[in-house]
Amino acid sequence: MSALYTAVATTTGGGRQGHSETSDGKVKLDLSYPKEMGGSGVGTNPEQLVAMGYSACFGGALALAGKAHKVDTSNALITCRATLNRIDGTHSLSFEIEVELPGVSQADADAIVAEAHEICPYSRAFKHGAPTVARAKAQA
Structure with missing residues (x-):
């Protein structure tokens, strides 16, 4: 890496x-x-911040996927919903990405969004678990 x-x-x-x-x-x-x-x-709040980051990152992945299909995605509207959930006394996040691609058929839009979801670093991190380290730095 x-x-x-x-x-x-x-x-x-x-x-x-x-x-x-x-x-x-x-x-x-x-x-x-x-x-x-x-x-x-x-x-x-943190959920708003991650939703902004995810939608922006997904836009970059969408551009790459669109290019492979010879589709301009620069007018796409990417909405990310980051939801804070409570499950069994603890909290978790779930995400929904919705993409509007003007002038693109549903079949092409579905294919481009699916490819973008495989490319996007946020999608990959949330699907597969990003390597994470948490450590304390004590100051006496």
């Missing part, structure tokens, strides 16, 4: 009710629980 890019983000102040920003300073935002979960809904 050869790393092409590593994004770095840090969250402080209580996770879902804190502040998060990227190491390059391009994204800085306050977090809050959504109103649907009893929060203020003032800030964004």
